[in-house]
Amino acid sequence: MSWTDERVELLRKLWNEGLSASQVAAEIGAGITRNAVIGKIHRLGLSQRAKTPVAARPRAAKPPRLQQQQQGVGVAVRATTVNAPSVVMGNVALALTPCALPQADARPQEEVVIPLTERVTIMELRESMCRWPIGDPTSPEFRFCGARTPGGAGGPYCGFHAQVAYQPAQDRRRARDDMKTARIA
DNA sequence: CCCTGATTCGC
DNA sequence: GCGAATCAGG
Numbered sequence: 001m002s003w004t005d006e007r008v009e010l011l012r013k014l015w016n017e018g019l020s021a022s023q024v025a026a027e028i029g030a031g032i033t034r035n036a037v038i039g040k041i042h043r044l045g046l047s048q049r050a051k052t053p054v055a056a057r058p059r060a061a062k063p064p065r066l067q068q069q070q071q072g073v074g075v076a077v078r079a080t081t082v083n084a085p086s087v088v089m090g091n092v093a094l095a096l097t098p099c100a101l102p103q104a105d106a107r108p109q110e111e112v113v114i115p116l117t118e119r120v121t122i123m124e125l126r127e128s129m130c131r132w133p134i135g136d137p138t139s140p141e142f143r144f145c146g147a148r149t150p151g152g153a154g155g156p157y158c159g160f161h162a163q164v165a166y167q168p169a170q171d172r173r174r175a176r177d178d179m180k181t182a183r184i185a
Numbered sequence: 186c187c188c189t190g191a192t193t194c195g196c
Numbered sequence: 197g198c199g200a201a202t203c204a205g206g
């Protein structure tokens with residue numbers, strides 16, 4: 001693999017958009033590493049980005065407000081139905097098996113909308129991140145929740161998705177609070 | 186420990 | 197030119 005014109009172009013675009021080196025590397029994929037990106041950035045003389053707010057934009061700048069806001073709630077929510085098992089893959093399917101099948105009268109449930117900026121690609125996924133799948137696995141847009149899992153390297157999901165996966169009938173509010181806490185930690 | 190970008194230097 | 201290793205820092 002090498003720096004094709006196409007990749008360099010993508011590199012310039014993403015870098016100028018303010019993505020970090022590791023994020024750019026994950027987007028480009030093809031075995032391009034964070035170091036490779038940084039090295040290229042310097043060789044191209046792009047080390048000084050336009051005017052990106054002082055670095056440190058790990059992941060979790062701030063939940064972009066959705067159109068339909070909800071007063072008094074820190075996290076935007078929307079109503080949705082439990083996804084059918086068809087969107088579930090691999091070990092995630094195993095984790096969901098015990099309760100993934102919604103009752104015939106599946107009612108809409110609240111689900112926290114994970115801001116795009118906080119979702120992660122499979123390349124960015126870490127041991128300490130929530131592996132809840134978001135979107136169509138065959139789409140380039142496919143991401144994982146990415147929120148921190150309670151206790152760092154605990155279960156496969158963040159507080160909220162663990163609730164969805166294992167105890168869908170339990171208190172949603174507590175689940176949301178757990179997730180907010182996890183993000184801050 | 187997580188992450189960030191910068192730099193070095195063998196290939 | 198490339199990028200792993202390393203460094204300094206948040």
